[in-house]
Amino acid sequence: MATILSSILEAHDGEVLAQWLVALKASGGTGGGRIKEGELQTQCRHFLDALRQALATAKNSDGNIQGAAFEDVRELLADVSRSRAAQGFSPTETASFVFSLKQPLFERLRQELGGDTARIVDESWQATQVLDQLGLYTTEIHQKSREDIVARQQAEIAELSTPVVKLWHGILALPLIGTLDSARTQVVMENLLQSIVDQGAEIAIIDITGVPTVDTLVAQHLLKTIAAARLMGADCIVSGIRPQIAQTMVHLGVELNVVSKASLADAFALALQRTGRTVVRSKLAGTLAART
Amino acid sequence: MIVARDDTLVIRNPDDVVRVRQEVRARAVAAGFGLVDQTKIVTAASELARNTLDYGGGGKARIEVVQNGARKGLRLTFEDQGPGIPDVELALKDGYTTGGGLGLGLSGARRLSNEFQIHSVVGEGTRVTIARWK
Amino acid sequence: MDRIPILKLGRALLVTVQVDMHDRLAMALEEDLSAKIVTTGARGVLIDISGLEIVDSFMGRMLDTIAAVSRLLDADTVVVGMRPAVAITLVELGLSLNGVKTALDVDRGMALITGDYGHASEGSEDLEDSDDRGEG
Numbered sequence: 001m002a003t004i005l006s007s008i009l010e011a012h013d014g015e016v017l018a019q020w021l022v023a024l025k026a027s028g029g030t031g032g033g034r035i036k037e038g039e040l041q042t043q044c045r046h047f048l049d050a051l052r053q054a055l056a057t058a059k060n061s062d063g064n065i066q067g068a069a070f071e072d073v074r075e076l077l078a079d080v081s082r083s084r085a086a087q088g089f090s091p092t093e094t095a096s097f098v099f100s101l102k103q104p105l106f107e108r109l110r111q112e113l114g115g116d117t118a119r120i121v122d123e124s125w126q127a128t129q130v131l132d133q134l135g136l137y138t139t140e141i142h143q144k145s146r147e148d149i150v151a152r153q154q155a156e157i158a159e160l161s162t163p164v165v166k167l168w169h170g171i172l173a174l175p176l177i178g179t180l181d182s183a184r185t186q187v188v189m190e191n192l193l194q195s196i197v198d199q200g201a202e203i204a205i206i207d208i209t210g211v212p213t214v215d216t217l218v219a220q221h222l223l224k225t226i227a228a229a230r231l232m233g234a235d236c237i238v239s240g241i242r243p244q245i246a247q248t249m250v251h252l253g254v255e256l257n258v259v260s261k262a263s264l265a266d267a268f269a270l271a272l273q274r275t276g277r278t279v280v281r282s283k284l285a286g287t288l289a290a291r292t
Numbered sequence: 293m294i295v296a297r298d299d300t301l302v303i304r305n306p307d308d309v310v311r312v313r314q315e316v317r318a319r320a321v322a323a324g325f326g327l328v329d330q331t332k333i334v335t336a337a338s339e340l341a342r343n344t345l346d347y348g349g350g351g352k353a354r355i356e357v358v359q360n361g362a363r364k365g366l367r368l369t370f371e372d373q374g375p376g377i378p379d380v381e382l383a384l385k386d387g388y389t390t391g392g393g394l395g396l397g398l399s400g401a402r403r404l405s406n407e408f409q410i411h412s413v414v415g416e417g418t419r420v421t422i423a424r425w426k
Numbered sequence: 427m428d429r430i431p432i433l434k435l436g437r438a439l440l441v442t443v444q445v446d447m448h449d450r451l452a453m454a455l456e457e458d459l460s461a462k463i464v465t466t467g468a469r470g471v472l473i474d475i476s477g478l479e480i481v482d483s484f485m486g487r488m489l490d491t492i493a494a495v496s497r498l499l500d501a502d503t504v505v506v507g508m509r510p511a512v513a514i515t516l517v518e519l520g521l522s523l524n525g526v527k528t529a530l531d532v533d534r535g536m537a538l539i540t541g542d543y544g545h546a547s548e549g550s551e552d553l554e555d556s557d558d559r560g561e562g
Contacts (some may be wrong), residue, residue, distance in 0.1 A: 190328055193510035200530055227522060228513035233506065233529040313480065331480055335519060338482040342449075386520055396483040400519035411508040421445040 008108045009052035017044055019104035029096035031089045038282045041116035043080055043097075055130075065133045074137065076205055081138045085145035094142045098135040102128070107210050157184075164195040172201040172270045173264065180218045189225040196234045203271040204229060209240030219254040226258055235259070235274070239267035295367075296371045297357040303341055303370075304350045312341040316368065319355055323364045326425055333366055333424045336404040339397040340370040340420050348372025348418055358423070365406075365425040376414040384410075430455045432462050437469040438539045439501075440532065444477050452488045459492055463499045470497050470539030474532055476507030486521040493526040502527060504535040 009016060021044060024030060030040060050072040059068035065074065077098070084094045104125055113120050158226075167173050172191050196204055206222065208214065226236040240259040261267040272279060298318070301312055316337040320330040330351030337353070344351040358367050377383045388401050398420070402408040405422035412418040428451060434438040439462055441455065454480065460470060475481065481489075493503035504527045508516075516523070529535035 190510065190514065197510060197530070202534070223524065224514070224517045227517045228510065231505075231513040231516055231523060231528055232508045232510065233531075233534065287463065310448060317479070328514055331515045332518065333517045335480045337482075338480060339519075340478070342484060351510045391470050396486075398518050400483060400521075403518050403520065404515065 004112065005110070005127055006052045007054040007103070007106070007186075008112060009048055009055070012108055013045075013048055013052070015039075016104050016108060017048060019107065020044055020048075020101050023100040023103050024097065026098045026163065027096040028093055031084070031087065031093050034087050035084075036087070042157060043076075046082070047073070047076055047097075065130060067139065069111070071150075073134065076197075077134060077138050078141045081141035082145045085142045085149070085261050087231055089142070089161075091139050091142050092260075093134045095139050098131055098138055145261055154183075166190055166199060167205070167268055168272065170200060170202045170275055170279075171268070172196065172203070172204070173205040173207060175207045175210065179213065180211055180221075182217050182221065185218050187223040189221055191231065193228055194227065195227060196232060201234060203235050203274060205230070205237045205239055205264060205267045205271060207239045207244070207267070208245070210262065211242075211245070214245050216250060216253075216254055218251060218253075221260070237261060237267040237270060239264045294359045295356050296359055297326075297355075297412075299355045301353045301355070302350075303344050303353055305346065309338060309341045309345060313338050315355055316366065319357055319366055323357055323426060325366075325424075329424060331423075332404040333368070333415075336401040336422055336424070337368055339367070339404075340422070343397045344370045344372045344418075346373030351417070360425075363425050365423055367407075367420065367421065367423040369421045371417065371419045372410075373401065373417040376416055376418055377412040378414050380410055380412055395408060397416045409415075429458060432458060433453065434466055434468070435466075435472070436529055436540070438536060439463065439466065439468045439470070440472045440474065442474045442477065447478075447485070451485060454490055456495070460495045463496060463501050468501050470502040470504060472504050472506055472532060472535045473538070474506045474535075475512075476509065476531075478509070479513060481508070481512050481516055481521075482557065483519060483521060486516060486519070486523060488530060490525050493523075494562060497525070501537055504529050504538050505533055506530070506535040519550065520562075 020102055021041065024040070024044070034041075054065075054070045054073045058067060080097060084097075084209070089176075105127055107129070109123050110120055113123065163175065165173050165175070170194055174188065175186065180188075192204060192206070195201065206225075222238070227237050236258065238258050240263060242262055259270075261270060269279065299315065299319075300307060301315060303312065313334050315425060317330060317334050319331050323416070327331065341353055344353070351374070354369040356367040356369075358365050362419070373419065384399050386396060390401065399423060401420070405424050407421075407423040409421045410418070411420075430441060430443065430447075430451060433442075439459065441459065443455075451487055461526065462468070463471065473492070480487075480528075489503075489505055496503045505523065506529050508528065527538055528533075
């Protein structure tokens with residue numbers, strides 16, 4: 001196909017590389033120096049090599065980059081995009097890796113083809129097609145990597161935010177902190193039910209002191225969890241419902257028909273009582289014992 | 293959406309309902325479903341397979357493993373040539389039953405799935421399609 | 427036809443339901459249980475479903491029916507060992523099994539029936555103790 005392009009890259013790779021690096025830095029493609037000079041040069045050189053080979057071997061002239069000829073180029077770009085995404089580059093900064101190559105390349109084309117305007121237009125068009133696709137490809141990979149990062153972080157947060165703690169034999173507490181969205185609530189609740197089985201707990205206290213808002217969906221999840229716990233043979237106590245939340249829930253028409261206590265301490269006292277225990281102040285017990 | 297695997301089972305007797313459950317479970321495990329998601333889709337399948345048997349006089353269950361972008365899922369289709377449902381809206385209400393059951397089959401299966409479609413023609417039969425995503 | 431064995435444990439009957447019960451088997455269990463409650467004079471029925479991977483509305487209805495019949499025959503029904511995933515699904519399905527009592531395991535279920543719930547632990551206890559010395 002565009003053999004003129006590949007021969008330019010063959011004969012003038014040094015100059016193109018140098019000009020490209022300048023253009024890359026000017027267009028912010030280095031992310032304000034977040035990439036080391038040496039690394040950038042290596043990436044650029046490898047890309048030019050791969051591109052030259054791809055252009056030389058590609059058969060059709062429509063510049064489709066999805067073909068086998070462009071496999072190395074795509075792989076290289078994917079690596080570049082992923083590492084840039086991880087380093088916090090914006091999609092624009094990532095894409096300019098490819099787009100900044102246009103200027104030096106077109107400059108070269110103009111010099112090579114002299115006054116043959118028709119051909120310059122033709123070759124530039126073909127080069128543009130290829131580079132535009134490659135540029136968009138970097139954006140796509142960049143986007144995907146960001147999504148992967150977000151998904152992983154969500155999973156990590158979900159894991160972090162499910163601390164089921166044992167208060168006493170058969171008594172668990174789940175102190176919920178932060179805003180509850182539907183997905184997180186589900187993970188938290190599943191975790192609680194599993195802990196009930198693992199520890200053989202008869203009572204679970206769900207403490208929502210640290211929850212700023214409870215919407216209808218979250219309230220439903222709470223109710224479902226409490227119902228599920230009952231089916232398994234355990235009781236739940238909800239503690240720490242803030243006054244605003246209580247008001248909102250009544251206004252929303254959400255009936256939280258559950259055993260609830262003002263504080264975790266009150267809930268714990270109730271849980272102890274229900275499991276046949278009483279809390280006695282030992283000092284007092286001591287003086288009483290001494291008197292008798 | 294890509295269909296990665298496609299099986300069809302016949303539902304003619306109560307043993308087939310068990311077989312549908314086992315097959316759906318195996319597909320859900322292979323698709324990487326978590327335990328709760330597995331249980332939900334298997335339970336939904338059980339409800340619909342029993343409906344197909346009890347109200348539709350038997351039929352078939354189609355189990356498809358589907359992929360939509362990065363999401364994997366299961367799509368189940370239950371089809372019978374039974375009497376059909378005259379009032380689908382009513383049949384979807386909790387507690388509505390003509391067969392002496394709890395009337396939770398259809399509505400329950402809908403709550404246990406991410407997608408739910410029902411197509412029923414009186415005198416021709418009923419087709420219910422559900423999907424659940426990982 | 428196969429039948430699910432019903433064990434007599436003191437004044438209670440214990441049924442362990444295995445994976446994937448056939449519908450006929452479930453129906454046979456209903457009949458067998460009511461007959462056995464009368465012949466043994468049992469005070470309660472423990473149904474251990476810890477082996478069940480799903481409970482659909484058919485099974486749910488069976489549990490409800492058993493509980494209702496047992497109640498008429500003056501026996502409590504306790505469903506024991508339901509798995510978390512099963513419980514979540516059952517709630518989503520819309521079944522609450524209001525007529526049955528529930529317990530985490532057979533021991534605690536038995537305590538519910540015999541009524542000596544909460545008397546097992548006496549004296550001091552601390553968290554370093556082994557977990558098996560709870561109440562139940």
